[in-house]
Amino acid sequence: MGKMTKNLFLMLVILTFMLAGCVGSNATNNESDTSDEKGEKGDTVKVGVLHSLSGTMAISEVSLKNAELMAIEEINEAGGVLGKKIEPVIEDGASDWPTFAEKAKKLLQSDEVATIFGGWTSASRKAMLPVVEQNNGLLWYPVQYEGMESSPNIFYTGATTNQQIVPAVSWLLENKGKKFFLIGSDYVFPRTANKIIKAQLKAEGGELLGEEYTPLGHTDYSTLISKIKAAKPDVIFNTLNGDSNVAFFKQLKDAGIGPKDMPVLSVSIAEEEIRGIGGDVLAGHYTAWNYYQTIDTPENKDFVEKYKAKYGEELVTDDPIEAAYFAVYLWAAAVEKAGSFDVDKVRAASDGIEVQAPGGKVKIEGSNQHTWKVVRIGEIQEDGLIKELWNSGEAVKPDPYLEGYDWAKGLSSGE
Amino acid sequence: MKPVLTCRDIKVDFDGFYALKGVNLNVFHEEVRFLIGPNGAGKTTLLDVICGKTRATNGQVIFEGSGQIDKMQEHKIASAGIARKFQAPSIFPKLTVFENLELSVKQKKSVWALLTAKLNSEVKAKIDYILEKINLQNERNREAGELAHGQKQWLEIGMQLIQEPNLLLLDEPIAGMSGVEREKTGYLIHDIAKECSVLVVEHDMDFVRNFSKQVTVMHEGAVLCEGSMAEVQENEQVVEVYLGRGKKVC
Amino acid sequence: MKNISRSSYALLFIFLLCAPLFLHDFRVALLAKFLCFAILAVGICLIWGYTGILSLGHGVFFGLGAYCVAMYLKLEASPTGIPDFMGWSGIVELPGLWKPFANPYFAISAAVIVPVLLALVLGYFTFKNRIRGVYFSLISQALVVVFVTLFIGKQEITGGTNGLTNFSTAFGISLTNRGVQQVLYFITVGFLLLTVAFALWLTKSRAGKLLMAIREGENRVRFLGYNPTSFKVFVYCVSAALAGVAGGLFVLQVGMISPEMMGIIPSIEMVLWVAVGGRYSIFGAVIGAILTNSAKSFFSESYPDFWLFFLGGLFILVVLVMPNGLVGLGKSVGEKITSRIKKKEKEDVQHEAGPYVS
């Protein structure tokens, strides 16, 4: 009798917990949806917003979430999409790749969203890729990345390699010198990027003096800087990630190396990141992106103003924020053109969709679902903003497999 | 007669401090040998050396049937037939009295043997026998940690007995026991001696006088003298060691 | 153990078997993932709760098991026979290390054998040299650092930070099919059942009691003639094997593995699951893993900021207030209730029978 009561009590508690945990917050959702189109219910259409709101990547991703929500709000104020209001379902990827897969699955299967905006790291995208493909969902990925990918279920609104790295290398070769030193964090993006750079240097007459990788989170750069000093390159091409940049630039400056001696061009440092390093440390070094806060167009002025008013005067806008922002507009435009939220129809309608983004016109390239973008090289200023030194004039066609470059043959696969 | 245990010129060096300075000792079959001596004489250290807890810096320990054991690992020494009861009761407090004994039973002690071990009637009978001997029949299913201090001491002695050792090392077995319990323990020790040799370290002189035949006196890491209690008490050196420190033998 | 009798296990497994009837597919998949964690938790319970060795490196065993199965799945999903990420690193021929993993049976056995071998080698030397307590915990953490750094650094072989993902089929059967997912779920439940049965058998055997004895006093065990090293190595290998099994099943369910998941933080969280459920109880480990992860899923859906406060608080709470975890808590509450009932019964009886009863 006594034992039975004890066990029953225990089990009762446990089962309640389990149900609470498993059924979770979507208990309110009617899961057997009768509407035939994804995410549509009455006057609203659901979209997923999936970024890391906690963990190490929250640093960067929270602002993307904010930009996307701002775009959604604006579209809703202007009447919504196909007459429906957009209802964002926000999920936390928690800087953990399986969680991204799990949440993407939840958004597609359980919330039945029309599309997902999300991701930052390549790893999170790779984790979501099979999920969106298997469930025939849609993902808008807003960050520059290493290319070599083109999924029919993903739209890439950040730069691929030929819209950032390749032109940056050409610009450096032309303006700053032939001798390169490559440094990067030890993971997929820097290694792939450097592989491309090495091929390009070979083809365009550059010289490689060294290539070094440090583990993620590495903070002692004295040895690496000694190596750089010994090699005496003209430029340093930097693909370090996150925290490591802070340590690298501080210690580079201490070692007496300034932008006049050896300029560093970085492709992972935007206005947001500069705030955590300090403009004084970075001033004079270069970056390559498709958007800077300082771009002088009325659309951008408006965008920066609205963003600051909404989220805080001290904040800055940067390339990924802009790409996340206009991704929502591109999707809305594609839906309007397709006249439906259906993924296949939206995809079919997407080719050539064009919107006026804060940084200029952007256009979807239907053949690989990337975006046409203008390339810009900038110099970091003391105040933490970036001054544009050069741009490509016209938008550059995205080429994730670098098929348009002879020297890149054989890079994209073992064949 | 051949000794069960022979210690030859045992020295132990604790970072420059010699706890043992060349001890020689023989223990014979079915003998109860008492080790006495003032604090710091090295009695416990000697037991530690015999059971392998402390390594001798010099000298040999030879055990009948196993040869030289002073380089062997502790569990090998124990398997060779030397059981040790520590001064502070060291039993397994979260296991029951029965389980404590079950683990101590003489058996093959490999992982595989224990995985496949069955609690057969033979083992049960052995445990019951020991439980009776140490007077813990009624506590068999209690957690050992809940026992009274004296009972813990007995349980530990029981755990040594059930190993069926050839030599039993007891370090102050009656510490913390009441008068009745002491007496019981004394008889228990003599009972044990019918099956194996016993080496006891003890401070309580009444107890030693009542239950000892052979006594070895140690002082400052060396053996001072050996003999019956009466002989030892006559020894001038012994008297001096004890009296000189302000302590009486009786 | 005595108190958590069969009925608790029966209820748990009936719940698990019925779950697909009333839970959404997505939730079932989630639950399947938690069940993999439960298998791993049982392993941690055996080594930590029963033997008293705190390993903060179980993520490595989990990861190795997962990578072994993932390598097979990746090869099966690569039409060219070379995984896509190797192509980007300029590798034209499949590395020798990968070749045997084209065989599913090899891969599945490797998912158990590789973690066990690592545990065997590391455990043998570490335990033989009598490294214990926090020293062992810290060494196991160093192991994690070594493996994670290696797996990230050897990108051309391991896929780097991205890990291995994008699988399609196993044994030629599509993994995304709804029916297959359900079958996988039941396979996982089956494995958990086997794991629990094995763990209960182990802890009730004499060897299991010796493990507890090692926890209580390792040197005493030595002077009883046992060699604690072999028992500790044994239990370390068992728990590594369980972690490997859990990792292999995890990859089948979730469809990815990356070095992050074998890192320091996941490894510590694994210990927390067991601590929350009740470190001295197999049942506690199982429900601890399921509940903590359910809570994580719930909180991160609803209050992502709050999650860390909750998790941190949970750690402190478990250590300070309920060292025996939920099982201990449930037991003591249950005991209070039963003692009240008993008292009442007694009073009732006394009322009826008068003072002559006792």
Place this chain on the structure above:
Amino acid sequence: MKGGAAMEIWASQLFNGLSYSSFLLLIALGLAITFGLMKVMNMAHGDMIMIGAYVTYSTQLIFSSFMPQNMFDYYFLFSIPIAFVVTACIGWILEKSLIQFLYNRPLDSMLATWGVSLILQQIARTIFGAPNVAVKTPSWLDGGLQIAAVTLPYKRLFILVLVGLCLTGLYVYLYRTAAGRRMTAVTLNRQMASCLGVNTRKVDAGAFALGSGLGGVAGCALTLLGPVGPTVGTNYIIDAFMIVILGGIGNLKGTLIGAVVIGLISTFVEFGSSATIAKVVVFALIILFLQWKPFGLISTRSRALD
């Protein structure tokens, strides 16, 4: 000519190694007290470093908004004692509210302090936001000392000096003052110290506060070299533990040697190969070394049974 260049590289690598060692020593020093002497597995030590860094950041903000411009350069000197006091107070509170229940339960204290660490990180995130914050280096620490062709950055020299000061201060405190002697007495033999009339509870709290305070100082120094963010402590905590166990628990000299050995090995291995390999080699060496000497470089022989 070529020999000169090689010498130059060796000299600068030696300096890099020593400089890295000094930094490691600084992060491990506090832990050498809380973990080494008091046997508390304080996983929240990394967050004391984090708090120290944020204190420096806050001091900088206060100086830049409330103090005259010419004082700004000296904010850093003020931030060191402030960071020490703030983290020491947090350590003291932590000891009183949590750690004191966990003595002799090292594995449990590890779990509980990990929980504390998560909470502290989330608090920092709530106050200062998730992104890194920038700490401006005072201008007198810019640049470096030029010896032949080798540059010795002032910041690194400053950290070397700071570590030296901490170490001597600690040494003097522990072995030359009454309070410090009480602390050593308690860590060596709690019961005996208690019998001799030492208030062990008070000493425990004091020692924990001291260890945490040193973590705060390390945090200050960290702002000169690395990033400042809520999770910065987790980057260093494992390294710090490894140094302490490598050196041998309960031994400041061991910690010093441990830090120097790890610092030199990792810089030289990194120079010859890559940072990734250096990390793997260092940790693998630690595992191997502990197999050989389980109690670290300098260990005291003990007669205790368990």
